[in-house]
Amino acid sequence: MSTSTEASEKFDGNTKLHVHTRPITASLILIGGVAALVLAIAASVSFGAADIDFATVWEAVFRFNPDLTSHQIIQELRLPRVLGAVMVGACFAVAGAMMQGMTRNPLADSGLLGLNAGASFVLALCFAFFPGLPYLYLILYSFLGAALGAGLVYGIGSLAKGGLTPLRLVLAGAAVSALLVALSEGIAIYFRIGQDLAFWYAGGVAGTKWLHLKIMAPWIVAAIIGAMIISRSITILSLGDEVAASLGQRNTVVKLVGTVIVLVLAGAAVSVVGSVGFVGLIIPHLTRHLVGVDYQWIIPCSVVLGSLLMVLADLAARMVNPPYETPVGALIALIGVPFFLYLARKGGREL
Template identity: 75%
Template sequence: MSVWTEKIDKDEIGGKRKQQFRSRPWAASLILIGGSIATVLSVALSVSFGAADIEFATVWEAIFAFDSTITQHQIIQELRLPRVLGGAMVGASFAVAGAIMQGMTRNPMADSGLLGLNAGAGFALALCFAFFPGLPFMYQIMYSFLGAGLGAGLVFGVGSLAKGGLSPVRLVLAGAAVSALLAALSEGVALYFRVGQDMAFWYAGGVAGTKWNQLELMAPWVLGALIASMVLSKSITLLTLGEEIASGLGQRTRLVKLAGTIIVLVLAGSAVSVVGAVGFVGLIIPHLTRYLVGVDYRWIIPCSAVLGSLLVMLADLAARMINPPYETPVGALIALIGVPFFLYLARKERREL
């Protein structure tokens, strides 16, 4: 019996209602094709518009016939193009990390920002700037991985101490508490060791300072993690049915969770090391994707990557267009959507408890 198209009685996993597990390949195909086209157009718009608007013809020439003596070509190649590509990778990373976390934990409010991964990575970066100034970006990424793991471990540990064990709401409350603690520690380290300027990019959140060397180091990690997430996608779909059912269908649930956790840490750590404190991408995009394509993670993961990239690129473009020549923090713009959405989910979960 196929778990992708049959009705599953939720009594088998502790529920009382029936839920239909369906996928919509046609909708996913439309999202992948349409989203990819929209992403290319967004790249063109983002490279063209800014403090100084540049014509599309000049953008084309700067990419395919670069001339280092032309100032506009230098602006495109050294500033705008790495910024846009960095935003695309960051959006895909946050979105896929959120989708995997929600699938593995069966927690609709799971997100790298809400569950302490972003704050943990920021704390690790603060220690890196304080004790190892001038450390190459490669090692900063490694510190981000370790910090993200620390944040996640603390959140799950604190959440498990509550009577009755973990629940979606308790997990988010523990994430808020741990994130606040780690953020305060990061600020304390920044003030005491006078590395506040180095940490400023992380607090603001944005892709303005992205450089080619950062993308060269980040890309292999992100691409490898995205490929691994696709390999793991079928197993994550089975985990959404519950561990007992997944085990009964032949899944090695502990191994799947371990692999999924490593993928999430790599994606979240890489993204935070580049873009800083940008939250809610991994919360909003997986929910939107599931609504459009169903619950098959073989479609959710690639569609989340495309939509996440599109969201961050458009938010970055809007950040430059709202009050030129000044820039609005990208994290603040995404939070305008993310906070109401989070409150809606929290209220929904409370009604279902």
């Protein structure tokens, strides 16, 4: 990301940081993005194997009648599904934005750096050895799995001569992800739990229930609030460790807190939607291109745009080949893979 317009000045003994940002554009994105998200949610709830008009959707939400089949479909199937998509999109987008800011790696993404594969691997172990485990424990184990994947990637990437570079980090992420996915598939075959894991492999929010949202929401809200609190520190850190240290920032503390937030976001998302990549790669780059490099704007805009992308992708997954569903992860990969190749070719210097 470019830092050519960034500078810092001293005022009244305190450091005031100036970064290239577009607050008016960011405000418009937030307002327009929220409006578009509301419309996308309404469309996602209405359209599916059985199309339901907006008037019925409104009644099902605000005047629920359990005797009506259409109301039951909306309340028990579609509403938790679309709200799950909102949460998951926000998780992946914010996690990717924070990872790119903390590591100054334009290719950082929870899917590319092993977090998703690590969480899926631990979920496979849970299905194999602890069947029937409550969903709360699955989320906790997803956090541990995300930490395992990230630890392996950073550890292997740091062993190379010359230290950890963005390219080595991505290569290590690809290798570790391939290993963990292979192990997960081996566990699925040996313990005959392939059907249980198929949902996580394909990626999708079709199985989201109100119980999942109830357990997941507090973790996600707390993590996003934490991301907002340290957003200015992430902005300073994105200028480089030396610059951040010269401004008096405790980089180790910021990185530790940021890493915990990323693990919570990635672990919670994978426990619901499975292994969906590229959301955390595409959205932060798009957001930086639109609003500048200030993470106090990047993070909230990433929440809105990430949620919007995931809701639209889930809607498209139902509309491509009705009444069958296309995996959400496959649809997003159709955009994400060319975008990743473009970034790799440019070296991440276009933003």
